[in-house]
Amino acid sequence: MEKERIRPVFIIGHKNPDTDSICSAIAYAYLKNTLEGDGYIAARAGQLNQETQYVLNFFQAEAPVYIADVMTQVRDIEIRKTEGVRGNLSLKQAWNLMKELGVVTLPITKEQKLEGLITISDIATSYMDVYDSKILSTANTPYRNIVETLDGTMLNGSEEDFYQEGKVLIAAANPDLMEDYIEKGDLVILGNRYESQLCAIEMKAGCIVVCEGAKVSLTIRKLAQEHDCVVISTPHDTFTAARLINQSMPIQYFMKSKNLTKFSVNQKTEDIKEIMGQKRYRDFPILDKDENYIGMISRRNLLNLKRKQLILVDHNEESQAVDGIEHAEILEIIDHHRLGALETMSPVFFRNQPLGCTATIMYQMYGERGVEIPKKIAGLLCAAIISDTLMFRSPTCTAVDQAAAEALAQIAEIEIEELAIDMFSAGSNLGSRTAEEVFYQDFKRFTVGGTSFAVGQINSMNSIELEEIREKLEPYMPVAFKEIGVNMIFFMLTNIVKETTELLCYGPNSNTLVQEAFRLPEDSDTYLLKGLVSRKKQLIPSLVSALQQ
Numbered sequence: 001m002e003k004e005r006i007r008p009v010f011i012i013g014h015k016n017p018d019t020d021s022i023c024s025a026i027a028y029a030y031l032k033n034t035l036e037g038d039g040y041i042a043a044r045a046g047q048l049n050q051e052t053q054y055v056l057n058f059f060q061a062e063a064p065v066y067i068a069d070v071m072t073q074v075r076d077i078e079i080r081k082t083e084g085v086r087g088n089l090s091l092k093q094a095w096n097l098m099k100e101l102g103v104v105t106l107p108i109t110k111e112q113k114l115e116g117l118i119t120i121s122d123i124a125t126s127y128m129d130v131y132d133s134k135i136l137s138t139a140n141t142p143y144r145n146i147v148e149t150l151d152g153t154m155l156n157g158s159e160e161d162f163y164q165e166g167k168v169l170i171a172a173a174n175p176d177l178m179e180d181y182i183e184k185g186d187l188v189i190l191g192n193r194y195e196s197q198l199c200a201i202e203m204k205a206g207c208i209v210v211c212e213g214a215k216v217s218l219t220i221r222k223l224a225q226e227h228d229c230v231v232i233s234t235p236h237d238t239f240t241a242a243r244l245i246n247q248s249m250p251i252q253y254f255m256k257s258k259n260l261t262k263f264s265v266n267q268k269t270e271d272i273k274e275i276m277g278q279k280r281y282r283d284f285p286i287l288d289k290d291e292n293y294i295g296m297i298s299r300r301n302l303l304n305l306k307r308k309q310l311i312l313v314d315h316n317e318e319s320q321a322v323d324g325i326e327h328a329e330i331l332e333i334i335d336h337h338r339l340g341a342l343e344t345m346s347p348v349f350f351r352n353q354p355l356g357c358t359a360t361i362m363y364q365m366y367g368e369r370g371v372e373i374p375k376k377i378a379g380l381l382c383a384a385i386i387s388d389t390l391m392f393r394s395p396t397c398t399a400v401d402q403a404a405a406e407a408l409a410q411i412a413e414i415e416i417e418e419l420a421i422d423m424f425s426a427g428s429n430l431g432s433r434t435a436e437e438v439f440y441q442d443f444k445r446f447t448v449g450g451t452s453f454a455v456g457q458i459n460s461m462n463s464i465e466l467e468e469i470r471e472k473l474e475p476y477m478p479v480a481f482k483e484i485g486v487n488m489i490f491f492m493l494t495n496i497v498k499e500t501t502e503l504l505c506y507g508p509n510s511n512t513l514v515q516e517a518f519r520l521p522e523d524s525d526t527y528l529l530k531g532l533v534s535r536k537k538q539l540i541p542s543l544v545s546a547l548q549q
Helices: 019-036 050-058 091-101 120-128 143-149 194-202 218-226 238-248 269-278 299-303 358-369 375-388 399-412 416-428 435-439 463-484 510-518 535-548
Strands: 009-012 040-044 105-110 113-119 153-156 168-170 187-190 207-210 230-233 283-287 293-298 309-313 329-335 349-352 443-448 451-460 488-495 500-506 526-530
Touching (some): 019 040, 050 375, 091 120, 091 238, 143 153, 168 238, 293 299, 375 416, 416 451, 443 535, 510 535
Parallel strands (some): 309 329, 329 349, 451 488
Antiparallel strands (some): 105 113, 443 451, 500 526
16 A cells, blocks of 8 residues: 655745754754654745855755745645546446546546546436437447447447447338338347348448347348448347437547646646636646646635645744745744744744744754754754854844854864854855845845835955945845835845944935934934844844834
């Protein structure tokens, strides 16, 4: 028996991920998989910055999988594995199969490709509509279908052939009159009269159906063989045979094959809901990425939609979360930031501590659960703490953070200062990057009351490098302002060594807000803020306080 696929849980940080969100996701995925088995996957909601890429390369760790959004897709719906049927299946067989499976729609496929659909309504319509007497041959009906439908036996001919010419008629008259209406290729339903059988064959009938299991003589069989006439024996009477025979027609003659409403496994469920609501069909076929048919869904299946399951690390605000977060099921939140406006559908495990880094919480959780920290994971967590605390210079840094980093450095066998210098150098080495890439490298949105603003930050140990970055960013600020749709933009150019930040501003009232928040003069649009290095603990609280006043 095939093992059921484990439903994945994605552990993911915020958009424009930093080293903490990436390394914490990797570390927590390892911890959860160690404790609970496979199924937890480290993910990211944006592109890696250069500092984080350096850290991953240094410790030879794979980057988390990229997820653009967590909106549900068709693949998250319970797809009914209704197998495709061949197009030459008889109407009777299709009807019986639908009753057996409890479905109202059958997909017709060939080599996994969808050819059409047939519904119970289509079959019922085929029974009720009045067709001309040539419908059986027009539908190119296989003789196998006729034999099966009539519960018959093929006495002459091949079941693999098709009935392709002539009309269907019942030979109720005497042989003299039959000569007037039997034509070449006709299918004649008749009884046990030798003369009628003989007449039909001599008039070049394509097939005779002998009813009530009547004996067919060797002479008739031989004559039928000479005239290429198919002979079928059925236990049914002529009335029953005439009533049943149209049920032998292949479903491909009645199936819908044009303008089919079909969906791909990768389509968003939000996109297909409206389409499904506009159609009168109950079932819709699903195709994989290679256009192969894989199953059916109905509107009812949408009720059992399996939302993507997430664990959020290093954030708890909807504005910073991966796109489509409102469509996902959040299981846990592990963070060290202020509480933001993010609603969950049900209670979640929420761990939020006033520490300098989410990685410090991860270090604690490994210890609490008695799981040994691998050397690689220790290195990643140590790098995350160095990054988020600016090597313990940030006011967000606590003694707990520093102690965790030092313990992790011993496990990873690294020197904290050496790693810090290399990390920050890699992160600020942005000469080859565009202004847009630099701007969004470490970028977060915030909303206070009715005011929205965004704050980016670049950390460096080199004053000259920060000056070059400022010259690149200043012309781009107006462009970014139009693109992101917030009321104000701020950008922090932080010198780690000097523990200062040059703050760039753009947008109506942005300068006024900074001047009020930090009690600065009104004669500049850039500001040097001494002792300010933390976005989370210094800049944001000051701006929020000024806005609220």
